[in-house]
Amino acid sequence: xxxxxxxxxxxEFLKNIGRLVxxxxxxxxxxxxxRSLWPNILYEPPKRVRLIDPKNLAEGMNYFPEHRLFVFKKxxxxxxxxxxxxxxxxxxxxxxxxQKVKKKILGKIIEEEWEFHCPCHGSKYTQDGDIYAxxxxxxxxxxxxxxxxxxxxxxxxxxxxxxxxxxLKV
Amino acid sequence: MKxxxxxxxxxxxxxxxxxxxxxxxxxxxxxxxxxxxxxxxxKRSLSWGYSLWLGTISAVLFFxxxxxxxxLMFLYVxxxxxxxxxxxxxxxxxxxxxxxxxxxxxxxxxxxxSVFLHMVRVFYTGAYKNGISHMAKRQINWVVGMILLGVTLxxxxxxxLLPWDQLAIWAVTxxxxxxxxxxxxxxxxxxxxxxGTRLDQNALIRFYTLHVIFLPALLLVLFSYHMxxxxxxxxxxxxEQEKIARKSGKPVQPEMVFSTPWAVRRIILVSLGTFVWVxxxxxxxxxxxxxxxxxxxxxxxxxxxxxxxWLQELVAITTIRIGGFTLNxxxxxxxxxxxxxxxAATIWAFIDKSxxxxxxxxxxxxxxxxxxxxxxxxxxxVGMIIFAMxxxxxxxxxxxxxxxxxxxxxx
Numbered sequence: 411x412x413x414x415x416x417x418x419x420x421x422e423f424l425k426n427i428g429r430l431v432x433x434x435x436x437x438x439x440x441x442x443x444x445r446s447l448w449p450n451i452l453y454e455p456p457k458r459v460r461l462i463d464p465k466n467l468a469e470g471m472n473y474f475p476e477h478r479l480f481v482f483k484k485x486x487x488x489x490x491x492x493x494x495x496x497x498x499x500x501x502x503x504x505x506x507x508x509q510k511v512k513k514k515i516l517g518k519i520i521e522e523e524w525e526f527h528c529p530c531h532g533s534k535y536t537q538d539g540d541i542y543a544x545x546x547x548x549x550x551x552x553x554x555x556x557x558x559x560x561x562x563x564x565x566x567x568x569x570x571x572x573x574x575x576x577x578l579k580v
Numbered sequence: 581m582k583x584x585x586x587x588x589x590x591x592x593x594x595x596x597x598x599x600x601x602x603x604x605x606x607x608x609x610x611x612x613x614x615x616x617x618x619x620x621x622x623k624r625s626l627s628w629g630y631s632l633w634l635g636t637i638s639a640v641l642f643f644x645x646x647x648x649x650x651x652l653m654f655l656y657v658x659x660x661x662x663x664x665x666x667x668x669x670x671x672x673x674x675x676x677x678x679x680x681x682x683x684x685x686x687x688x689x690x691x692x693x694s695v696f697l698h699m700v701r702v703f704y705t706g707a708y709k710n711g712i713s714h715m716a717k718r719q720i721n722w723v724v725g726m727i728l729l730g731v732t733l734x735x736x737x738x739x740x741l742l743p744w745d746q747l748a749i750w751a752v753t754x755x756x757x758x759x760x761x762x763x764x765x766x767x768x769x770x771x772x773x774x775x776g777t778r779l780d781q782n783a784l785i786r787f788y789t790l791h792v793i794f795l796p797a798l799l800l801v802l803f804s805y806h807m808x809x810x811x812x813x814x815x816x817x818x819x820e821q822e823k824i825a826r827k828s829g830k831p832v833q834p835e836m837v838f839s840t841p842w843a844v845r846r847i848i849l850v851s852l853g854t855f856v857w858v859x860x861x862x863x864x865x866x867x868x869x870x871x872x873x874x875x876x877x878x879x880x881x882x883x884x885x886x887x888x889x890w891l892q893e894l895v896a897i898t899t900i901r902i903g904g905f906t907l908n909x910x911x912x913x914x915x916x917x918x919x920x921x922x923x924a925a926t927i928w929a930f931i932d933k934s935x936x937x938x939x940x941x942x943x944x945x946x947x948x949x950x951x952x953x954x955x956x957x958x959x960x961x962v963g964m965i966i967f968a969m970x971x972x973x974x975x976x977x978x979x980x981x982x983x984x985x986x987x988x989x990x991x
Contacts, residue, residue, distance in 0.1 A: 447786075452776045475876030498757035498895065498910050500750065500878040503975075529880035530754060531896035531909075532976030544976075545899035545909040 457569035464488065464557070464564045464580045471504055471524065479553070479566060480504060487577040490553045490566050491539045493526075497546035500530035515542045526550060538574045552576055596841050604838040614844065616807060618815070621843055623835045625816040630705070630942075633850045634698035638732075639803065640854040641691040648684040649792065655680075656742065658788035660781050663744035664872045671869060679862060686861040688736050690854075692887045695732045699725060699925075703954055706947055708929040711820025711939035712827065716813040719929040724806050726926045731799045733887065738791035740885060744784065749873035750882040752787070753779060758895060761910030779875070817940030824937060880974045880987065890964035891918065896976055921957060 411419075461474055461481065467488065472481040478493040478501055495502050506524040513522055515536060526535040533544030540549045551571045555578040558565045564580075595611065598604035605619040624630055655674055656666045670677030702708060708722035741752040756779065760770035775782025810816065826832045870879070884892045894913030899906065928950075938944035943951060973979035974987055 447772050447775070449771075449775055449782065454776055454778060454780065475874075478875060497899070497908065498754045498761070498914075500753065500882060501875060503878075503880065527975045529878045529975055530750070530882045531892070534975075545896050547899055547906040547908040 458565065458567045460558055460561070461564045461566055463562060467564070471506070473504065477566070477568070479568070481555070481564070481566075483580075486579050488555055488564070488580055489577050490555050491526075492551045492553065492568070494550075495528040495530065495533055495546055496541070496548045496550065497528065497531055497533050497544070500528050502526040502528045502533070502535065502550070540574070549574070554578075596844070598838055598840060601838075604840065607838075607840040614840065616811070617839045617843060618811065619839055620836045621839050622815065622819050622822060623837055623842075624818045624821065626837070626843055626846055630818050630940075631816060632697070632701055633846070634694050634701055636847060636850045637854050638691055638694045638698055640851045641687045641694060641858070642799065642803070644687045644855065644858060645684060645691065646796065648680050648687065649796075651680055652684055653792060658742070658785055660744060660784055660873075663742060663784065667743040667745070667869055678866075682862040682865070682867050683858060685867045686865065687858050688739060689886075690858060690861075692732055692736050695729050696887075699729055700954075700958060703925075704951060705817065705940055705942050706932070706934065706938045706944055707817035707940055709817060709820075709932065709934070709936070709939040710813075711817065711936045712823055713814055713820060717809075718813050718817060721806060721809045721813065722929040723926055724802055724809065726922065728799065728802050728806065730922070731795055731802065735791065735795045735799065736885065736887065738787045738795060741784065741787045742791065743869060744873045746870040746873060746879050746882075747868060749779060749875065750878055751884050751888070752783070753875070754882075754884065754892070754895075755888075756783070758891075758910045758914035761908040762915055763911065766911075820936065820939040821941055881972060881976055883968070883972070886965055886969060889968040890961045893964045893968040893972070894918075925954075 455477075459477060461477070461479075462472070464483075467481065467483045469483055472483065473479075473493070474481065480491045480493055482489055482491070493501050493504075503526065504524060505527050507522065510521050510523055512519055520536065522537040524537055526539065527533070528544065528546070531545050533541060533546035535541055535546070535550050538549075539552065541547075552574050553566050553568050554570065554572045554576065556565050556567070557563070557578075557580070594603055595607040598607050601619070608614045608617055608619045652670075655670060655677065657663060667681070670681045674680075702722065702725065708718050710716040710718055737752075737755060741748045756770055756773050759773055760766040762769060771777070773783070773786065774780075775786050822832055822835060883889065891914055894917055895909045896913070897909065898913035898917070899909035900912060932947070932950065934944065934946045934950075938946045970981045971978055973984045977985075979985065
């Protein structure tokens with residue numbers, strides 16, 4: 411290589427370094443801008459909340475609108491089912507039949523007193539929250555309940571799910 | 581004396597009635613509002629029947645939306661506590677508040693329709709083709725136009741949330757949950773769109789900012805480029821027809837006319853017509869405002885705005901279950917199918933290999949098959965909108981519009 415060629419190669423190398431630094435800095439700055447839009451702290455209501463003194467629960471269905479949650483009471487058993495449709499997040503309606511009704515659902519005959527129907531796209535859930543018609547990809551989640559030892563109130567933990575036969579004895 | 585008076589008269593009106601090519605050119609270049617036009621245009625590209633002036637109509641609507649939108653910004657508070665109240669005030673307390681709101685709303689609905697119809701027109705006339713021009717790259721403008729259609733839809737959608745009523749919150753709940761149903765990335769997209777895990781103040785301020793500055797600015801930049809490209813592409817695609825005729829030796833009349841007054845007059849006419857039509861809707865049709873937004877219960881049925889009803893129909897019927905594996909219809913009908921349709925339409929401009937003669941002319945025979953396929957999908961979308969609008973009732977069931985069932989009171 412001649413002197414001239416070496417110099418031109420050196421110049422090309424330095425130019426590339428300049429480009430890298432320039433575009434890299436610009437990219438980094440914009441990545442920082444974008445990152446700021448991902449919140450680090452959420453001022454949202456907690457997932458684990460105190461609901462009600464279980465003595466005041468009605469027999470059958472209790473709806474807690476601010477938590478979009480159904481709490482059911484049958485004798486001394488209570489359990490909680492989410493009211494959020496698993497398709498696209500609408501609030502499902504509680505549809506009571508007023509009596510026990512035998513229905514054939516997904517090839518099985520089951521006895522039901524109520525169902526959950528979604529107004530947005532027509533998903534239908536059984537009494538236990540299992541999806542049997544409409545577009546929802548999965549059933550309504552069940553959440554664990556507990557009794558707050560300090561106040562004796564019912565507490566729900568909506569951050570984790572439990573099986574649909576889960577019951578709390580009160 | 582008479583001569584003198586005539587000169588004064590000419591000095592006043594020459595830009596609107598140029599005597600020769602020189603004056604016609606100056607009338608354009610010396611006018612700030614007109615300087616982006618060529619001094620002369622072809623009669624065909626100015627005709628009513630070729631372009632239907634849908635692009636101009638869309639631009640006028642955007643102008644109306646900008647003016648009314650800026651005034652609305654003085655009157656609207658983007659906070660979950662006060663947003664609904666500020667819309668109520670617009671309806672009942674602010675002088676002519678209802679007028680502003682109606683005008684903004686109807687211009688927005690019209691713009692979605694006119695931009696869509698503009699796209700349909702460009703397809704049917706093969707106007708994304710280059711004909712025999714060596715300079716034109718009209719496919720680029722087709723791609724830009726498709727993006728503009730998308731931005732228009734996003735603008736409508738982001739504006740939809742702002743009244744913070746039941747209509748708003750459920751349309752946007754469903755819309756953002758569709759984004760959430762995307763595999764793997766869904767939760768992150770939702771998180772940054774809503775600014776959290778639920779629709780609240782963070783979501784409102786994000787949609788507001790998108791609606792009042794980010795998306796309009798993007799639209800304005802793309803629109804300017806859209807216009808600039810028409811100049812670079814040597815005019816509307818219909819000019820190719822004259823070029824082809826001239827090349828094949830057919831006698832072509834000098835069909836060029838001065839932009840002033842020919843184009844200017846029609847632009848003014850179209851602007852006035854659009855304005856009057858929007859005024860008519862504004863005065864005679866009310867804008868709905870439902871109860872304040874509440875996630876506690878959902879209206880039954882909860883329907884999306886008409887231009888998204890086909891998507892609502894799709895997300896309700898496209899959930900796939902194969903054995904234990906389930907794919908949410910939100911993803912298939914809400915993301916995958918529209919993306920495939922939009923993507924296919926966008927790249928079609930590069931795939932269409934019909935002859936140059938099919939450029940800038942309605943329903944050219946050589947494009948019969950693709951026109952039919954395009955019509956099929958366009959009608960499918962329109963059909964789904966009509967079906968979802970009139971035949972979907974409570975719980976998204978299928979009913980005759982006059983035979984909706986009585987619903988028991990829901991607790």
